[in-house]
Amino acid sequence: MKFSEDMVNAYADGELQGSEKVEFEAALINDPDLQNALDEVLELKAVLRNAYQNIAEPVQRHNPPVSYRVASYIGLFLLAFSSGWLGSNFVNNPNIASTQMEMAVQTVTADSAASNKYILHIGTHDDEKFKRALDEAEALLVKHRNSKSLIELEVIANAGGLELFRENATPYTERVKYLSQVHPNIRFIACSNAIERLQEKGIDPNLIHAVHQGPTALDQVVMRMNEGWSYIKI
């Protein structure tokens, strides 16, 4: 067999091109050792792919109810319509495919309507970061209150960040309670994955009363970003 093992691998992986490939294929016809070597690699590739193909995908726990999503899209649609944006620019334009329309409705209305919507994410157990997250949230709320513009704000915590929302686990329990009492437009959300991790270890999450249990942090962030919210990682 005049080809190296690296060459056999490269052929099996579709990496050989041009004359190298032609030469390799010509040799394959008369070289049983080369054929065996290639068969072994191809078989290994196949069993490896199969071994991981059927792994159960992670369950997307506690997804928001469909009605919630539908309601948010209807809201955005109505907003777009009432502002005249839909009618003036897109409804009569036959060149825009329906999927693009759908995306446009989601994006542009979301961007205009949701420019004052923020989701702050905290994923590590770090008192400095907890303080920064709460400072950032409060600064946004005060800034928009002073400018008399509407704001919606969510603070979502997962993994080590969940400590921020556990009763007496950090020095900030009272501050979280205070912010939720004073500002009705802030929501504190705990990631369902992080809660389950604690429960699996036999630990009671003991969340602060003002904190809501949400879907996974990832699902919540993706949903909000799809709605045009700004994502801020602390």
Added chain:
Amino acid sequence: MNIFKLACRKVALVKRVEQSRSKLYRMAVAWCHDPMLADDLVQEALMLALQKIHQLNNDAAFDGWIYTILHNVWLGYLRKSRPTEDIDKIVVADSASPEHEILLQQVDFMVRSAMVELPNAQRQVVSLVDLDGLSYSEVADILQLPIGTVMSRLNRARKALSNSIIKNRNLHKDKFEQKKLRVVK
């Protein structure tokens, strides 16, 4: 119109990040062999991807970009959890319970067990090439390695996997034949 296009692109990318979850999860399982840890790694990687989505200039490079993020999250985890070990040489701990022995007789588990025995550096290369069909140059970019190193690690990984699978097959074949002989007696 440019703003409109940019907004549409952002929505499409967010959707693509979300849709990458399953394949990233499979890759993370192949690297760490712990479903719960894999879920956490993927969640962290996707969060980072969403945060850095504006940094992706070329949509065609999406797969490489998102695997690079997963790779960095995985390295971060290894550095934190095993600070004194050489990351490239880390082997995932395996359990040798009676159930594990039974499971080894099934090909999928046999292959996964062989993967567990590989050093981390080889396991990552072979899974990127074989599970998702990435090219050598894409793998080199993701893992920040020269292509020659990718090829040599791939070759070592495949040899080790073949040897391990053959060894397990022979072992269980012998056990099976011994059992049959006892039944005949």
